[in-house]
Amino acid sequence: MMSSDTTSSYFLFYLVFYGFLAGMFTLTMWVMLQTLDDYTPKYRDRVADPEYNESAQDKNEQCPEGVYFEQDGVQEKKVCRFKRSLLRQCSGLADSMFGYSEGQPCILVKMNRVIGLRPRGDPHIICGAKRELPLQMQYFPSEGRLDKTRICPPVVAVKLLLAEEDYNSELVIECQVEGSDLRTTMTVTSS
Structure with missing residues (x-):
């Protein structure tokens, strides 16, 4: 049988011991959190783009x-600043x-934002249909070039100039962003 002095000394020892462990854990978490930048997202692959607001664009640079x-x-x-009018016929x-409604649909192609990436070379969009005959397309803005200075994240509108035999049929359109250090492809199905 243990005396009350022994029990209270055990209780005091474990209280101090676990209090020290909790304090050590709190201190290490605080030190780790001080190394993080408040302006850099912690999960860079889960950063949602804000909704587009035309009136808010005037406040941007x-x-x-x-x-x-x-x-x-x-x-x-x-x-x-990014105005929808840059997309000309595909601005909506x-x-x-x-x-x-005219059989010449526009597809908006957006490259995922990679924080800190500055593509080398001259990145551009190339789209094509997976069929034997070539498909006519127009690119907005500036011939499919991703203009990083006006568009964030980069958006390019591709207008498909379909022939009448393409109406009411499913087409597989593949758009690729090509650049010297980019390895991204995207497939869009248009029907």
């Missing part, structure tokens, strides 16, 4: 064309059906 919008020393990053402004 007018970025210079043809150069990267470098913001290395700034904590809170600014966003480049003049035709809310995006060309589907």
Whole structure:
């Protein structure tokens, strides 16, 4: 049988011991969290793009064309302005059906954002149908080039110029973003 002094000394020892372990765990978590940047997402593959809002675009920066919008020393990053009118015929402004009612549908191709990636070379979009005959297409903006200075994340509209024999049939269209350090493909089915 243990005396009350022995029991209380065991209780005090384990209270101090587990209190020390909890304090050590809390300290290591605090030190680890101090190394994380508040402006860099922790799960970079799960960053959702904000919804597009035309009126909010006026608050964004007018970025210079043809150069990267470098913001290395700034904590809170600014966003480049993107107006839907850049997508011309595929903007949805003049035709809310995006060309589907005329048999010339527009497909919006968006490259996934990779934080910190600056593609080398001149990345561009190439689309084609998986069939024997070539398919006519138009690219907006600027011939399928991904203009990183105006579009974030890069968006390109591809207008399919279908022939009448293509109507009411399923077509498999494959669009690839090509660049010297990009390895991404995307397949879109249009019917």
